[in-house]
Amino acid sequence: MFLINCPYCGERDQSEFSSGGEAHIVRPKQPTKLSDDQWAEYLFMRKNIKGVQFERWNHAHGCRKWFNMVRDTSNDKIHAVYKMAEKPPVK
Amino acid sequence: MLNYNSPINDKKEYSDLIISEIEPIIKINIRGKTRDFLTKIGKSLSIILPTEANTSSENDNLNIIWLSPDEWMVYSNNKTNSGNYNYKLEDDLFNKISKMNYGSVTNITDQWVMINLKGDKIFELLSAGCPFNFNNFKNRKGTVTQTLINHIDVIIHNKNINDLNLFVRRSFSNHLWSWMNDSAKFL
Numbered sequence: 001m002f003l004i005n006c007p008y009c010g011e012r013d014q015s016e017f018s019s020g021g022e023a024h025i026v027r028p029k030q031p032t033k034l035s036d037d038q039w040a041e042y043l044f045m046r047k048n049i050k051g052v053q054f055e056r057w058n059h060a061h062g063c064r065k066w067f068n069m070v071r072d073t074s075n076d077k078i079h080a081v082y083k084m085a086e087k088p089p090v091k
Numbered sequence: 092m093l094n095y096n097s098p099i100n101d102k103k104e105y106s107d108l109i110i111s112e113i114e115p116i117i118k119i120n121i122r123g124k125t126r127d128f129l130t131k132i133g134k135s136l137s138i139i140l141p142t143e144a145n146t147s148s149e150n151d152n153l154n155i156i157w158l159s160p161d162e163w164m165v166y167s168n169n170k171t172n173s174g175n176y177n178y179k180l181e182d183d184l185f186n187k188i189s190k191m192n193y194g195s196v197t198n199i200t201d202q203w204v205m206i207n208l209k210g211d212k213i214f215e216l217l218s219a220g221c222p223f224n225f226n227n228f229k230n231r232k233g234t235v236t237q238t239l240i241n242h243i244d245v246i247i248h249n250k251n252i253n254d255l256n257l258f259v260r261r262s263f264s265n266h267l268w269s270w271m272n273d274s275a276k277f278l
Contacts, residue, residue, distance in 0.1 A: 008160055009144055009236075013222030016238060061244055062237045063144075063159035 002076045007083050008063045020056035022046045023068045050074050098264045105275045108210035118203050119165040123194020131187050147233045156235045156248050204264040206257045212278050219274045241270045
């Protein structure tokens with residue numbers, strides 16, 4: 001259990017949110033020209049690192065808005081929260 | 092259409108706590124982003140849309156509560172019946188907003204059930220199954236939150252000190268009602 005600061009609603013319990021996985025994965029501009037392996041790489045393969053990770057989260061039981069979060073997966077410390085259209089903090 | 096088969100149709104009184112279903116009242120979900128949308132809604136309802144998070148605005152007949160940066164819920168203060176002013180309200184909004192493509196207007200009267208809670212112990216009751224911190228919420232009239240109670244999605248509108256309206260999806264309303272009454276016995 002930890003608190004997440006929703007950029008729209010403010011600080012809420014983690015149980016109100018759902019995780020959307022790794023953030024800033026860019027969709028290929030011409031998917032039809034990719035091989036199956038390249039497409040699978042884009043679609044399924046995630047870093048899932050132990051440490052600071054850029055993630056998407058959704059305030060599912062609140063405002064239902066998506067946003068991004070920089071979280072340390074080893075200790076759940078949240079370094080930054082920012083809206084979808086905003087640029088990520090420097091890595 | 093308004094549904095007159097109320098799912099709960101009950102009122103319970105405990106020491107320092109009264110729980111009652113208030114139905115039927117009209118509820119309308121409105122969504123939009125543009126400045127024209129905000130202006131049109133303000134003129135149609137004679138209320139300014141609350142743009143600050145977790146707040147609401149009201150006049151004699153209606154309340155508007157903030158749900159997200161581009162979504163609000165309008166609900167009436169009084170119980171309604173067919174053919175009265177509230178149908179006109181929905182038609183007006185639909186014609187001025189939806190038809191003109193400024194935003195969307197959806198009648199959600201049947202989808203949500205309103206339960207009114209009054210008394211000194213309402214926040215003790217809610218805190219028994221809710222992760223939300225009510226410390227600041229309970230002293231500020233007009234504040235709104237969407238959260239979970241006993242794993243059920245709810246919208247809570249702090250109408251006045253120790254007087255709040257709680258909205259729950261109709262299909263969950265009986266379960267939440269049972270849970271609230273069960274928990275109230277232990278306060």
